[in-house]
Amino acid sequence: MKEKKREMEKVYGRPRLRKDLPLMYCPGCHYGIITSLVAEVIEELGIEGNTIGVSSVGCTFVTTQYFDLDFIDSAHGRSPAVATGIKHAHFGKPIVFTMQGDGDLAAIGMGCIINAINRFEKITTIFLNNAIYGTTGGQLAPTTLLGQKTTTTPNGRDPESAGFPIHIAEFFSNLKGISYSARCAVNTPANYNKARKSLKTAFQKQVDGVGYSIVEFLSACPGSWKLSPKDAMKRIADEMIPEYPLGEFKNVDNIT
Amino acid sequence: MTERILTTGNEAIGYGAIYAGCRHFFGYPITPQNQCTEFFARELPKVGGVFVQSESETASINMVYGAAGAGVRAMTSTASVGFSLMQEGISHIAMAELPCVVVDVQRGGPGMGTTQTAQMDYFQVTKGGGHGGYRNIVLAPDSVQECFDFIQLAFFLADKYRNLVFVLSDGIIAEMAESIELKTLEFDPLPEKDWALTGKAQRGGNRNFISCSNLLKRPTRDGLKALGDKYHEIEANEVRHERYMIDDADFILVAYGSSSRTSKEAVDMARAEGLKVGLIRPITLWPFPQETIKGLTSQAGRFLVIEDGLEQMVEDVRSAVEGKAQVHFLGGIARHEPGPGGMIFPDRIFEEVKRLI
Ligand SMILES: Cc1ncc(C[n+]2csc(CCOP(=O)(O)OP(=O)(O)O)c2C)c(N)n1
Ligand code: SF4
Numbered sequence: 001m002k003e004k005k006r007e008m009e010k011v012y013g014r015p016r017l018r019k020d021l022p023l024m025y026c027p028g029c030h031y032g033i034i035t036s037l038v039a040e041v042i043e044e045l046g047i048e049g050n051t052i053g054v055s056s057v058g059c060t061f062v063t064t065q066y067f068d069l070d071f072i073d074s075a076h077g078r079s080p081a082v083a084t085g086i087k088h089a090h091f092g093k094p095i096v097f098t099m100q101g102d103g104d105l106a107a108i109g110m111g112c113i114i115n116a117i118n119r120f121e122k123i124t125t126i127f128l129n130n131a132i133y134g135t136t137g138g139q140l141a142p143t144t145l146l147g148q149k150t151t152t153t154p155n156g157r158d159p160e161s162a163g164f165p166i167h168i169a170e171f172f173s174n175l176k177g178i179s180y181s182a183r184c185a186v187n188t189p190a191n192y193n194k195a196r197k198s199l200k201t202a203f204q205k206q207v208d209g210v211g212y213s214i215v216e217f218l219s220a221c222p223g224s225w226k227l228s229p230k231d232a233m234k235r236i237a238d239e240m241i242p243e244y245p246l247g248e249f250k251n252v253d254n255i256t
Numbered sequence: 257m258t259e260r261i262l263t264t265g266n267e268a269i270g271y272g273a274i275y276a277g278c279r280h281f282f283g284y285p286i287t288p289q290n291q292c293t294e295f296f297a298r299e300l301p302k303v304g305g306v307f308v309q310s311e312s313e314t315a316s317i318n319m320v321y322g323a324a325g326a327g328v329r330a331m332t333s334t335a336s337v338g339f340s341l342m343q344e345g346i347s348h349i350a351m352a353e354l355p356c357v358v359v360d361v362q363r364g365g366p367g368m369g370t371t372q373t374a375q376m377d378y379f380q381v382t383k384g385g386g387h388g389g390y391r392n393i394v395l396a397p398d399s400v401q402e403c404f405d406f407i408q409l410a411f412f413l414a415d416k417y418r419n420l421v422f423v424l425s426d427g428i429i430a431e432m433a434e435s436i437e438l439k440t441l442e443f444d445p446l447p448e449k450d451w452a453l454t455g456k457a458q459r460g461g462n463r464n465f466i467s468c469s470n471l472l473k474r475p476t477r478d479g480l481k482a483l484g485d486k487y488h489e490i491e492a493n494e495v496r497h498e499r500y501m502i503d504d505a506d507f508i509l510v511a512y513g514s515s516s517r518t519s520k521e522a523v524d525m526a527r528a529e530g531l532k533v534g535l536i537r538p539i540t541l542w543p544f545p546q547e548t549i550k551g552l553t554s555q556a557g558r559f560l561v562i563e564d565g566l567e568q569m570v571e572d573v574r575s576a577v578e579g580k581a582q583v584h585f586l587g588g589i590a591r592h593e594p595g596p597g598g599m600i601f602p603d604r605i606f607e608e609v610k611r612l613i
Contacts, residue, residue, distance in 0.1 A: 049457025054322070064465065064472065070453040072325045072466040075348045078318040081310070085322025085330065086453060088306045089280060094326075094455050112318075115311035 015039040017048055017068045024062045028229020030219040031128060033186045034195075035063050038097075038126055041199045042069070047207065051095040052086050054079040056109065058101035059134045077109020080116035083123045095206055097124040103133045106142040106166055117212040120177040120255070124206045125214040126199075127168060130221035131240065138224035142166045145243055165243055169216040173249035179211030182248040185218040187236040191246065201251065211255045218244055258439045265403045265429040268436055269359055270295035272407030273331060275440050278357070279305035280330040282319035284312055284338060287371040288427040289361035292333045313338035317345030317358070324354040325466045327452025329411050333359035336377050337368060340385065346420060347386030348468040353483075355414035355421075357407065362426040362513075364565070364588075370596035373427025374588065375513055376565035381424050382542045382572075391487045392420040393494060394541040396512040400434035405441060412443040417490055424541060426564070428514035428599075496539035497548055501527060505534030507613060508552055509605070510573050511562040512538050519562050521602035526609055533609055541569070549576035558612060560584045562605055564591075584612055 014020060017039035025032050042048050048069060055064045057076035064071045074082040079098035087096045105113055105127050116123060132150055133139040139152040143165050147156040157165075169183040180202050184195035195217065202213035218240045220232035227235065263271065269292050273281070281296035293309075300307045310316040316332040323330035334342065339360045349356050360381060364374035384390050393413050395406040403425060410421040456463045467473045474482070498516075501523050502508070511519040516537040526533035536552070538545050549559070559581055561570040570585045577583055586608050591598030 049461070050455040052326070052453045052455060061469070061472075064467070068456075068463055070456050070464050072322070072352075072453055073469055073472065074318065074321065075344055075468065078314070078321075078345070081315040081318035082322035082325070084308065084315075085280075085282065085319035085324075086326045087322075088308060088319075089323040089326035089328040089330065090454070091306065111311060112315055115315065119308070 015043055017043050018066050019068050021065060024065070025059065026221075026223030028220060028222040028232055029059070030130075030186050030217065031059055031063065033192070034126065034128065034217050034219060035066050037186070037196055037199060039067060041196065041203060045200065045203055045207065047095045047203070050093065051097070054083045054086070054096065054098045056098065056100045056104040057135070058104045060099040060101055060104070060128060061135070063099050077104050077107070077112055080109070080113045080121070080123065080125065084116055084119070084121050087121060087123060092122065092209075095124070095203065097126060097203070099126045100128065101134065102127070102129045102131065102141045102143040106168055114175065117172060117175045117177040121212055122206050122209050123212055124202050125212070127214055127216040128219045129168070129216050129244065130219040131165070132221055132224050134221045134224045138226065143168070145239055167244065169214065169249050172214055176255065177212050178214065178250050179205040179252055179255060180213035180248070181250040183216040183218065183244055183246050185236055185241065185246055187220070187233055194246070198248070208253070210253060258437050260435055260437055262433055262435050263400060264291060264431055264433045265397070265400045265425055266291035266361070266431065267295045268400045268403035269333060269407055269423065269425070270299060271438060272404040274299065274303055275404070275438065276329060276408040276411040278329040278331055278411060279303065280323045280328050281305070281332065282308045282310050282316045282323070282330065283332050284310050284316050284334065286335045286338045288363055288373065288430050289333050289335045289359065292359065292361070292430070313341035314344065317342040317349070320356045320358070321345055321349050321352070321354060324349070324356045325352065325453050327449040327454055331357040331359070333361065335361045336363045339377060339380065343386035346392070347384075347388050347390060349420050350388065350390030350392070351470065352466050352468040353418040354466070355418050357410045357414055357421050357423065359423045359425060361430045362424065364596055372596040373514065374565050375426055375515060375563050376568070377424070378541065378563070378565075378568035381422055382544070390483070391490070391542060392422055393417070393490060393543075394422045394424050396424045396539060396541050397429060398513055398516045398537065399429070400432065401436045403429065404436050404438070408441045412446070413494065415446045417486060419486065419490070424513065426513050491543040494540060495543045495545050495547075497545040498537040498539060500535040500537065502534040502536065502552070505532050506556050507531065507533045507609065508556045508559050509533065509535045509562060509609075510538070510549070510559055510569070511535065512541060512569065515562045515564050515600065518600060518602045519605055522605035522609060525602060525606040531609065531613060538569075544572050544576070546572070546576040549573060550578060553577050553580035556581060558582045558584065560586060560608065560612065562586045562600060564588055564600055
């Protein structure tokens with residue numbers, strides 16, 4: 001009997017620019033989804049041959065291994081300066097992006113990124129806001145929610161001693177050098193699709209030389225939140241999004 | 257015909273960089289190196305280069321890290337206080353093994369210290385001010401001409417070894433003006449920078465990855481061995497020093513940078529009185545001319561180290577003589593006046609020589 005081979009159409013798979021490596025993130029971590037999304041968008045824009053990634057310190061460090069792109073890692077919080085050096089080395093030609101966690105970007109590296117934006121660098125930053133220091137085991141971050149328990153706020157974040165959650169996407173939208181600032185999440189298919197669009201716009205702004213662009217992602221960190229992947233996902237919807245509304249805060253085609 | 261110009265040490269650094277093909281400078285203002293940064297801001301755009309004023313020395317050194325990673329000749333310059341701020345980046349550059357050039361124009365004291373000249377960064381520059389026990393080549397010019405030449409040499413050595421090279425100047429060398437010859441120095445051919453980040457399209461789709469992390473680069477033990485082997489190779493090949501009136505000397509001065517200029521005059525004074533005094537001037541402070549100094553203990557029983565600050569290089573001289581000679585020290589407290597503008601004059605050095613002899 002002749003066997004009939006059933007042809008199946010492949011509708012989704014690992015993005016070509018995401019290397020086929022074992023998963024190094026905790027189960028339920030959103031960094032993996034976001035990494036794939038970035039890889040997909042770069043592929044779609046056809047800029048992979050000319051794109052250089054910069055990671056800082058944190059779990060973003062692992063992303064350097066997944067991207068099939070030229071990559072460099074750097075000291076904690078300094079990736080916007082490193083990206084500046086790369087961009088200028090090739091006289092503005094390459095597409096350069098940084099991957100930064102919330103401790104990296106909003107604590108130790110805050111001065112670095114604000115000055116890169118204010119110098120009107122044409123760089124794109126993927127900001128992974130998981131409201132905690134993931135790598136070091138769950139300490140307070142500038143974006144930690146009020147009342148959120150971390151290993152350095154064991155009774156929950158109290159503004160009297162630990163200040164307030166900082167809203168980077170809104171804050172940076174006030175800087176003149178920013179062409180695009182948005183906050184996204186990947187907790188639902190609808191949010192995932194919006195995030196994809198935002199990422200694409202952010203990279204397009206750099207391709208068009210408009211200005212600095214940033215996409216903030218609300219990212220689940222089951223590992224350091226000490227929650228199950230399901231409960232971590234729930235926290236994104238119930239606690240993170242109410243504090244950090246999703247949306248575009250700036251989107252301009254021309255900065256003068 | 258080569259061109260001659262009258263210029264300062266600070267600006268000669270700039271000319272040297274342009275002659276070396278450096279088109280990328282990242283810097284932050286600080287006295288006494290401001291004219292250096294300003295030179296690049298003024299001159300680099302004229303030759304198609306890029307000048308970026310950073311928001312801090314922390315940022316400058318990380319910009320240099322990025323630009324060097326992208327495969328171009330990039331540098332920064334600073335003075336002591338700013339050099340401290342660069343230590344984090346310097347340590348990361350050491351791990352990533354990127355060819356970078358950093359100029360430190362020394363000023364006085366720990367902390368904010370003074371804005372005036374001194375030689376007080378020796379430990380930090382030669383022993384590694386950041387974490388991890390890395391090594392950087394240190395070139396110490398003693399003239400404006402050498403500022404020009406050593407920047408070219410620095411870029412060559414940086415590319416040759418994929419290592420950081422420091423040019424250690426000081427307030428006097430930086431601000432004095434001398435006539436110099438502008439000419440491109442010839443060096444051996446260098447390997448291609450096929451590791452650089454240029455976008456993978458340049459390499460038929462194969463990605464390059466640069467890391468300042470031992471975790472990702474290679475196994476720790478292999479990494480340590482490779483770094484150690486490189487440092488030993490530099491120690492074996494790159495020691496440079498100048499000998500002045502050494503052949504028959506039984507009393508030897510050791511000084512670098514501006515102090516070696518005044519020490520030379522002191523040698524001349526001593527020779528005029530028939531004293532057999534000579535000078536060893538370390539040109540590379542790392543690798544240090546340890547063997548040379550050790551060898552000289554067979555002819556000289558006394559060494560006098562002149563450093564415009566507190567005792568630092570003298571420790572390396574003591575270690576080099578291995579107890580076979582006496583090592584004396586003349587430092588910042590021998591300056592001609594108590595304020596920050598003081599200097600150790602040649603007659604003061606000569607007086608010390610006579611006292612010791
Ligand atoms: C100068 C410096 N200080 C501290 C650390 C230790 N450290 C490593 S990762 C990290 C926190 C990173 O947190 P975040 O940026 O939020 O990224 P995440 O781990 O959540 O991805 C810290 C403090 C370091 N590597 N360097
Ligand atoms: S610690 Fe958090 S951010 Fe890091 S891999 Fe685990 S879940 Fe992801």
